Amino acid sequence: xxxxxxxxxxxxxxxxxxxxxxxxxxxxxxxxxxxxxxxxxxxxxxxxxxxxxxxxxxxxxxxxxxxxxxxxxxxxxxxxxxxxxxxxxxxxxxxxxxxxxxxxxxxxxxxxxxxxxxxxxxxxxxxxxxxxxxxxxxxxxxxxxxxxxxxxxxxxxxxxxxxxxxxxxxxxxxxxxxxxxxxxxxxxxxxxxxxxxxxxxxxxxxxxxxxxxxxxxxxxxxxxxxxxxxxxxxxxxxxxxxxxxxxxxxxxxxxxxxxxxxxxxxxxxxxxxxxxxxxxxxxxxxxxxxxxxxxxxxxxxxxxxxxxxxxxxxxxxxxxxxxxxxxxxxxxxxxxxxxxxxxxxxxxxxxxxxxxxxxxxxxxxxxxxxxxxxxxxxx
Amino acid sequence: xxxxxxxxxxxxxxxxxxxxxxxxxxxxxxxxxxxxxxxxxxxxxxxxxxxxxxxxxxxxxxxxxxxxxxxxxxxxxxxxxxxxxxxxxxxxxxxxxxxxxxxxxxxxxxxxxxxxxxxxxxxxxxxxxxxxxxxxxxxxxxxxxxxxxxxxxxxxxxxxxxxxxxxxxxxxxxxxxxxxxxxxxx
Numbered sequence: 403x404x405x406x407x408x409x410x411x412x413x414x415x416x417x418x419x420x421x422x423x424x425x426x427x428x429x430x431x432x433x434x435x436x437x438x439x440x441x442x443x444x445x446x447x448x449x450x451x452x453x454x455x456x457x458x459x460x461x462x463x464x465x466x467x468x469x470x471x472x473x474x475x476x477x478x479x480x481x482x483x484x485x486x487x488x489x490x491x492x493x494x495x496x497x498x499x500x501x502x503x504x505x506x507x508x509x510x511x512x513x514x515x516x517x518x519x520x521x522x523x524x525x526x527x528x529x530x531x532x533x534x535x536x537x538x539x540x541x542x543x544x545x546x547x548x549x550x551x552x553x554x555x556x557x558x559x560x561x562x563x564x565x566x567x568x569x570x571x572x573x574x575x576x577x578x579x580x581x582x583x584x585x586x587x588x589x590x591x592x593x594x595x596x597x598x599x600x601x602x603x604x605x606x607x608x609x610x611x612x613x614x615x616x617x618x619x620x621x622x623x624x625x626x627x628x629x630x631x632x633x634x635x636x637x638x639x640x641x642x643x644x645x646x647x648x649x650x651x652x653x654x655x656x657x658x659x660x661x662x663x664x665x666x667x668x669x670x671x672x673x674x675x676x677x678x679x680x681x682x683x684x685x686x687x688x689x690x691x692x693x694x695x696x697x698x699x700x701x702x703x704x705x706x707x708x709x710x711x712x713x714x715x716x717x718x719x720x721x722x723x724x725x726x727x728x729x730x731x732x733x734x735x736x737x738x739x740x741x742x743x744x745x746x747x748x749x750x751x752x753x754x755x756x757x758x759x760x761x762x763x764x765x766x767x768x769x770x771x772x773x774x775x776x777x778x779x780x781x
Numbered sequence: 782x783x784x785x786x787x788x789x790x791x792x793x794x795x796x797x798x799x800x801x802x803x804x805x806x807x808x809x810x811x812x813x814x815x816x817x818x819x820x821x822x823x824x825x826x827x828x829x830x831x832x833x834x835x836x837x838x839x840x841x842x843x844x845x846x847x848x849x850x851x852x853x854x855x856x857x858x859x860x861x862x863x864x865x866x867x868x869x870x871x872x873x874x875x876x877x878x879x880x881x882x883x884x885x886x887x888x889x890x891x892x893x894x895x896x897x898x899x900x901x902x903x904x905x906x907x908x909x910x911x912x913x914x915x916x917x918x919x920x921x922x923x924x925x926x927x928x929x930x931x932x933x934x935x936x937x938x939x940x941x942x943x944x945x946x947x948x949x950x951x952x953x954x955x956x957x958x959x960x961x962x963x964x965x966x967x
Contacts, residue, residue: 405808405811405812405815405821405823419873436867446826571850574823574824575823576808576811576823577820577821577822577847578811578820675850678850679847679848680851681849682849685848754850754851756849757848757849
């Protein structure tokens with residue numbers, strides 16, 4: 403048992419996943435990830451580079467992947483905005499990598515030391531064009547470790563940039579957890595697949611001297627060629643294939659935790675640090691005899707539509723609590739398809755909700771729905 | 782008398798000015814409680830506030846898994862500066878214990894507020910920066926928030942080698958101050 407900080411858990415999870423390359427630029431509240439990497443990577447035969455900015459940081463991580471290394475970077479809001487260009491590039495070039503965004507209050511410089519969950523939509527849609535997206539989050543230090551491990555696995559399985567959303571509280575929070583023993587530095591599996599077709603639906607293959615590989619952010623076909631008739635169609639096929647692969651696997655990718663939903667008439671839906679507050683809110687409401695439960699989302703994108711739909715069919719109302727002014731509630735409402743009312747509770751002042759505030763918002767929604775229900779009954 | 786520090790979960794807030802080692806003292810409390818076999822969550826105020834201004838570090842301790850990670854109303858408060866007292870002095874639970882440095886003006890009138898010479902003792906021992914450990918020793922002696930031996934182990938674990946001895950001594954001195962305060966008739 404050890405007292406571990408959230409940011410430290412990212413590093414242990416990454417190293418356990420064979421991460422051997424880190425490039426970054428320091429920023430509150432993500433800096434400790436970089437500091438631990440600087441301390442640990444060189445001694446394990448890995449590479450650590452402090453770059454000139456966040457664009458360069460993710461650029462280096464993408465290049466490292468092409469060279470056969472497992473890379474990641476970490477940042478916060480302002481740096482995450484800068485990284486959007488290269489997140490698109492990683493998606494276009496089908497390069498596996500992991501990006502941590504420890505969210506603080508935005509937009510712009512915002513409140514550097516205060517927590518937020520305002521980058522949820524940016525993590526999905528921040529880069530231009532269409533792309534497959536895998537975005538995960540966590541609410542405890544142990545989950546940060548597990549989520550980081552999963553992110554490396556998924557990055558390589560789907561050849562995509564996987565984004566881990568943390569926040570200023572979780573990044574700096576310490577909890578006592580059991581950390582598995584770190585394996586000796588991992589070797590990547592030897593390249594496989596057709597060397598002439600490095601893109602499309604093929605497994606990721608680091609470049610080698612034996613083959614000539616063209617990588618481009620331009621539209622390309624499976625060989626990497628960017629010219630010729632039919633490139634637009636070929637590129638669309640590649641993108642569609644990548645997006646479909648994640649859509650098809652969405653049920654497997656949809657990680658979440660159901661808490662006291664078995665007999666629930668009402669559901670709070672939340673994620674990240676706010677889900678912990680919501681769990682305490684459920685305690686308060688249950689003590690008052692309210693049959694409420696919590697759906698805690700670990701995978702944010704792809705959005706777990708099927709799970710939400712099944713829940714919307716059997717509860718009388720849902721409340722989304724998040725540290726922004728109304729982002730993931732839009733997806734929740736869309737997925738609920740009007741089967742039950744969905745309301746949102748948000749704030750962006752740098753403070754966490756109190757359990758009482760979430761409980762009060764749920765109670766208010768319940769009252770409103772019950773009054774509305776009686777009135778429509780009389781009509 | 783109701784003693785808030787006998788409850789579970791136990792909410793502890795350590796406060797002072799940036800530079801007084803408030804975050805370190807939180808980590809030490811959390812480590813000690815972990816060694817006691819409890820679940821712990823430690824959160825910290827960080828950034829501009831941690832460099833002067835009021836600074837805080839919070840620890841929640843429980844026999845069960847902890848959901849909400851922060852402290853709304855402290856059951857146990859340590860206060861090393863006037864700024865921190867102004868900000869957090871009243872944000873305590875009914876029956877809370879507040880150990881406050883006796884140089885803080887205007888404090889000590891409310892029930893449960895114990896004024897102790899934390900900074901002066903640390904200064905007399907040669908390093909005022911160890912006032913946080915004097916305070917921790919006092920909290921452990923008065924409220925029993927962790928096993929004293931685990932407190933010492935935690936200090937050895939988290940304090941840099943060059944400052945370990947001075948911090949351990951400050952902790953022992955704080956334990957004595959706390960014990961004297963428990964023994965004294967109120």
